[in-house]
Amino acid sequence: MQRPPHGRAKVGRAVGKARLPAEDVTSLIRAESPEPPPVFVDPSGARRRRLRWATYAAGLLLVLVLAAVWVSQLTGPAAPPARPSCSAGACTR
Amino acid sequence: MTVYGGAPAPFDPESTGQIPAVRRRRRVLRVLLTLVVLLLLGTVVLVEVYTDAGFSPDGTDPRSSRDSAVPPAVLNGGPVIDFSGDTATSARMPAKTLALTFDDGPDPAWTPKILDVLARHHVPATFFVVGSEVARHPELARRIKAEGHEIGAHTFTHPDLASLPAWRRDLENSQTQLAIAYTTGRSTSLLRPPYSSFADALTDGDYATVRAVGEQGYLTVLDDVDSEDWKRPGVDAIVRNATPPNADGAIVLFHDAGGDRSQTVTALDRLIPRLQRDGFRFTTVTQAMGLPADPRAGAADVWRGRALVWTVRAADGVLRLLWVLLIVAGGLILIRTLVLFLFAWTHARRRRAPSWSWGLPVTAPVTIVVPAYNEETTIAPAVSSLARSAHPGVKVLVVDDASTDGTTAAVDALKLGNVRVVRIPSGGKATALNTGVALCHDDLIVMVDADTVVTPDAIHQLVQPFADRRVGAVAGNVKVSNRRGLLGKWQHIEYVIGFNLDRRLYDTFGCIPTIPGALGGFRRSALSDAGGLSTDTLAEDTDLTMAIQRAGWKVVYQESARAYTEAPATMRQLWRQRYRWSYGTMQAMWKHRRAVLEPGHFGRGGLPLIAVFTVLLPLLAPLIDLMAVYGVLFLDRQVTLLGWLAVLVIQILTAVLAFRLDREKLGPLWTLPLQQIVYRQLMYLVLLSSALAALTGRRLGWQKIRRTGDFSSAPSG
Structure with a gap:
């Protein structure tokens, strides 16, 4: 009967040798150039954040104003003022 | 042109926009904001339609005359x-x-x-x-x-x-x-x-x-x-x-x-x-x-009245503003069309005259630099067409920008004596081009995209303007090679108009905004004066063209140098390409904004002209469609349709002129009316979203286009 293959074994320091990639024969060319930061890009994201909050604020304000307008116009008709009735003799000569 | 990809944008660890929960929340907020804007527009339209509902003075209304119920x-x-x-x-x-x-x-x-x-x-x-x-x-x-x-x-x-x-x-x-x-x-x-x-x-x-x-x-x-x-x-x-x-x-x-x-x-x-x-x-x-x-x-009625009066006045104001903008846009379009007609026509006639010449024939050796990233399907026809160019001493240098497919092998398989391939680590198109320029020693350099096939005499024609010592760069005439589908036809029309009329106009004024990446010739000294190609914009070709002109060189258009490029074949790819173009053009214009203060033709006249015609006018153009819809629904239908048709006729005339000047068949023009309904709106959206990206400072990645290798409209041989 075979035992499952597990257990421990101690080995010494393993040493291997290989050529460094830098010494390899290659057609690759390394191009070094300092890259300027891309135009418009805001790495900190601060501009984006500010704009986002400004947009949300404007949106909220717009919602409130529009809601106020709609509510003000749809909350029941404005009635004409009370006045004496003509049948009570007000309008007749 | 410049449908070149490259490695994707690096993951930005500082952006919170990558977190799924934040993304979801922002999507909801965006939808809400859109709804608010729609509610606002809806209110404006409702108020305007309500308050202008077919007013006719008293006594002009035919009435029935039954009065049996009246005491x-x-x-x-x-x-x-x-x-x-x-x-x-x-x-x-x-x-x-x-x-x-x-x-x-x-x-x-x-x-x-x-x-x-x-x-x-x-x-x-x-x-x-x-x-x-x-x-x-x-x-x-x-x-x-x-x-x-x-x-x-x-x-x-x-x-x-x-x-x-x-x-x-x-x-x-x-x-x-x-x-x-x-x-x-x-x-x-x-x-x-x-x-x-x-x-x-x-x-x-x-x-x-x-x-x-x-x-x-x-x-x-x-x-x-x-x-x-x-x-x-x-x-x-x-x-x-x-x-x-x-x-x-x-x-x-x-x-x-x-x-x-x-x-x-x-x-x-x-x-x-x-x-x-x-x-x-x-x-x-x-x-x-x-x-x-x-x-x-009562106080409540006064307040409600205030809301009502201000709503009516605000709606009137919004509508009036839209009309004013529409009139400005319409006026600009009309002026632009007239100017285009006049100058493109004169330009073509001058160039075709027998007396026209750039100077002595240019026969100096030329190196063609072809940047390539995963162009396995298209590089072979492109390179072989370039290598067989009818120009003495033409050399092709393919710069393989760390492709992961068989791009290099495809070029090697051609076994052409005047073609060389170098591989560089991934660095983007601008770096690839700079490397190519550094590796060749000819004075005249032509840059061609790896998806572009040229006519045999294109390279020779392209370098002829260098007979003039002041010319630093030359733009070629790029055409769409895959014109089978509707999308291909629309882009074909757009390219013919863009390269024939617009570029002829810009050439007349000495302010060509872009030498297309698909076909452009450069003098080495102009390239060094401009500092080579830079990596800080997504439209490195536009950026370079502006830099060369700022350095005092002339940039001209050579319509007889023809190249056939593969245009995006799906809406999605087209969207990505145009997104990059318009974002990149805005970047380049912003980068060179100080040119306006410098002495010289380009900054004083050219840059503002380009800004008006490529950004401002297209941003206003959607108004034509919006107001046409509003007019058809709520105003005089006949007048509105006539106005809209007038715009269409102007566009058809422009297109016909462009096709005639370029000696193209008029066949694909039947798709022009359809273009007004889908394509144009897509272009607005691209411009709008790239303008938003510029405003918010978002980082855009490089996008790769899927190639099919369809060069059916390119001349064979």
Whole structure:
């Protein structure tokens, strides 16, 4: 009967040798150039954040104003003022 | 052109936009914001449509004449009808007493003139105002009140009340009450329904309306003498019509709006003194009826009126702004078309003249630099067409930007003697081109995209302008090679117009904004003056072109140097390509914005011209479609469609000219009307979203286009 293959074994320091990639024969060319930061890009994201909050604020304000307008116009008709009735003799000569 | 990909953008660890929960939340907020904007536009459209709903002056509406439901007491009674008691009560004016009434105002042209006449003769009157006009001219309503006249309601938008449902009728009257409350601080109990006349002309429908509003508390005021001034019958006729037939009192009907009312003004000036001489007394309706003067409006009504008036004015303002912008855009398009026609035509004629020459023939050796990233499918036809160019000593240098497919192998398999391949680590198109320029030693360098096939003499033609020592760079004529589908045809049309008319125009003015990456020739010294290609914009070709011109070199267009490039074949790829172009163009313009202050042709004239025609005008162009939809739905349909067709005709003429100048077949132009409906709107959206990306400072990655290798329209051989 075979035992499952597990257990421990101690080995010494393993040493291997290989050529460094830098010494390899290659057609690759390394191009070094300092890259300027891309135009418009805001790495900190601060501009984006500010704009986002400004947009949300404007949106909220717009919602409130529009809601106020709609509510003000749809909350029941404005009635004409009370006045004496003509049948009570007000309008007749 | 410049449909070059490269390694994807690096993962940005500082952006919170990558977190799924944040992304979801932002998507919801974006949808909400869109809804708010739609609600705003909806309100504006609703208000405008509501307040301009087909106004026609009094008395022009054909009516039915059934009056079986109207009580005889009302039919034969006076012009003032009250329902506040149990039954309808009619009242007449006292003898020798006149109430002058003016309908449909206030009107900025005629109401002041009528008020002047009334003031001259010290006569009070009653103005039945249209609420939406009160909102638009609050100062006139205030003046009417301040000069001792009376204001009655004549609905908000002048509809035929009898034909409206009850809720709409109540809304009309309520909003008129609110508008009067805010502008004058008073309320009114007088109401005159539009299109009404004498009591004996009341129909069943009218009577139902009079009854309904009467039960709400309004006193309906009709008239018993009609001046018929809305017919403009002449001053004498108006005076005759408005004179009461006997010594009875009367309510006399005039109009102070709805067209030219000069006859009314003159007639009043003659009529009033004559009636005063005859012993008539002038008064307002409420005074004649012995009713108390209009009471103050409640604070709530004043506030609601304020909201209403400001909404109407804001909606008017928004619509007016849109019209002004539309007119500006239309004007610019027209000017641009005329200028294009004139200059492109002249440019073509000058170039075709037998006497035209750039100078001595240029035969100096040329190196063609081809940057490539995963171009396995297209690189072989591209490179072989380039290597077989009819120019002495032409060399091709393929710069493989760390492709992961068989790009290099595909070139090697061609086994062409004048083709060299170098591989560089991933660095983007600009770096690849710079490396290529550094690795060759010819004075003339041509840059061609790896998806582009050239005609045999294209390279030779392209370098001819270098005979002129001042020319630093030359733009070639790029055409779409895959024109099979609708998308291909649309892009073909766009390329022909863009390269023929626009570039000829820019060439005339000496301000070519872009040398296409698909085919461009450069003098080495111009490239070094510009500092090579830079990596800080996504449109390195536009950026380089601007830099070369800023350095003082001339950039010209050589239409006889033709290249065929593979255009994006799906909407998604097209979107990505255009997104990069428009974002990159904006980047390049912003980067070179200081050129405007520098001496020289490009900064002073060219850059602002490019900014107006490539960013500002396309951003305004959607208005043409938006207003066309608005016009077709709510305004004069025929005029709107004619206007829209006129724009289409202008575009067709432009396209035909471009195709003729480039000696292209006119066949694909049948897709032009379709282009107006899908393609144009897609381009707006691209421009809009890339402008937003620029504003917010988002980082855009490089996008790779999937190639099919379809060069069906390119000349074979």
